[in-house]
Amino acid sequence: MKILFIVPSYKPAFIYGGPIVVIARLAERLVRLGHEVTVYTTTANGHEELAEAVKTPVLVDGVSVYYFPRITGDHTHVSPALWKHTWKTVKSYDVVHIHSWWSFLVLGASLMCRLRGIKPVLSPHGMFCDYVLTAKNQAKKKVLHNVIGKRLLKHTYLHTSSPMEWNECLRINHSWKGANVFNLVDLPTVTYPRQENDVFTISFLSRVDPKKGLDILLLALSKVPFKYKLQIAGSGEEAYVTELKTIVSTLKIEEHVEWVGWKNSETKFPFLANTDLFALTSHNENFAIVVIESLYVGTPVLISNHVGLSGYVEQNRLGWITGIHDIEEVRAKLTLAYNDKMERNRITATARDIITRDFNENKLAGDYVTLYQSSGTAKKVI
Structure with a gap:
């Protein structure tokens, strides 16, 4: 099958976090299954541009990638060159898979597909959650949706990675047709040794962003009644990191x-394997690959x-699952996880086998092929 991905940014622009890894992993696995995958993307790399x-x-790890210059250096990623190339070539692909939403880049590419009679598969990657819809540029998103977005969405086939996102x-x-398939996660083949920590150690691994809670x-x-150590792995905007450090100081922790x-x-x-619990009290995550990564090395999650x-x-x-609107509930769940060492040991002993079963890359990539074939968007199977 000849498959086209259209995405605002692609590796090595890892500054954008998990979606970059997920999208690239899928493209590479589809190639290994014998499909031809091409990516149309931009040189976006935060406020800078990739030197591609x-x-x-x-050729990026077996995937043919076209990087197009953008004329805006922000999240709109406007790229007339990508739109023009999409218009000229999109009908030569069996399936078009668009990733993300809200940027002018993706809206323009979707319009090109619509005008050329192509119905793409759309993976929003969390772009329709309440947090994203209300946290930033709410008015602009509402205008975009009413003017062009909802018309384009009617001519897409939806892919989500979790029932919550669906x-x-x-x-x-409400009339969307589509399917739910897990994201692919790049998991190592080696086993990482775990250690017995003197102090209960909790890990956080992600972008340091207000969304992460x-x-x-x-x-x-x-407020917890036990000794602990929280290790925060990640980077973020300097102003927000400073704000968090002020909170730490104010709380005297x-x-x-x-x-x-x-x-x-x-x-x-190895960082995750050397902790007793991974914690992510996020306001919204459509998937969160770090949860799978943590469990794979035997670290239970909250x-x-x-x-x-x-x-x-x-x-x-x-x-353990917690609500986040009541700090007392989060405190209680943390305390429960700390006290139940037997349950933590059980999770450590069984989690890797469960993750290996459910996140086999060949199986999941095959599920995507089935999604493409059942979507009505694929012209043919080669």
Whole structure:
């Protein structure tokens, strides 16, 4: 099958976090299954641009990637060159898979597909959750949706990565047809040794961003009745990191909190394996690959009920789920996780096998192929 991905940014622009990894992993696995995958993207790399050749195919881990220049250096990612190339070539692909939403780049590419009679698969990657809809540029998003967005969405086939995201999307377009398939997660083949910590050690690994609810976690930890150490791995806007450090100081918990910096693909797994609990009290996550990564190395998780994988974690008894609107509830769940060492040991012993079963990449990539074939968007199968 000849498959086209259209996405605002692509590796090595890892500054954008998990979606970059997820999208690239899927593209690479589809290639390994014998499909031809091409990516149309921009040189976006935060406020800077990637130093990649533009308007010409670059082979990136088996995937043919076209990087197009953008004329805006912000999240709109406006790229007339990408739109023009999409218009000229989009009908030559069997399936078009668009990732993300709200940026002018994606809206323009969707319009090109609509005008050329192509019905793409759309993976919003959490762009229709309440937090995203209300946290930033709410008025602009409402205008975009009413003027052009909802018309374009009617001509897409929806893909989500969790039941929570599916329900959020149906609030935007109740007549959407589509399917739910887990994201692919890049998991190592090695086993990481675990250690017995002198102090109960909690890990956080993600972008340091208001969405992640770190302030909620800090407030709850300041009230727990046990000794702990919180290791925060990640980077974020300097102003927000400073704000969090002020909270830590105000709560007088500096001796319990360590800022350990960003962890790359090689260092994050041993980091997670050396902690007793992973915590993510996020306001919203359509998936959260770090939850799967943590469980894979045997570390139980405590996550909010706004994390897409919360249902999966609860169903498979892999950790603790908490609401985030009541700090006392978060404190109580943290205390429960601390006190139940037998349950933590059980999760450590069983989690890797469960994750290996459910996140087999060949199986999941095959599920995407089935999604493409059943969507009515695929012209043919080669």
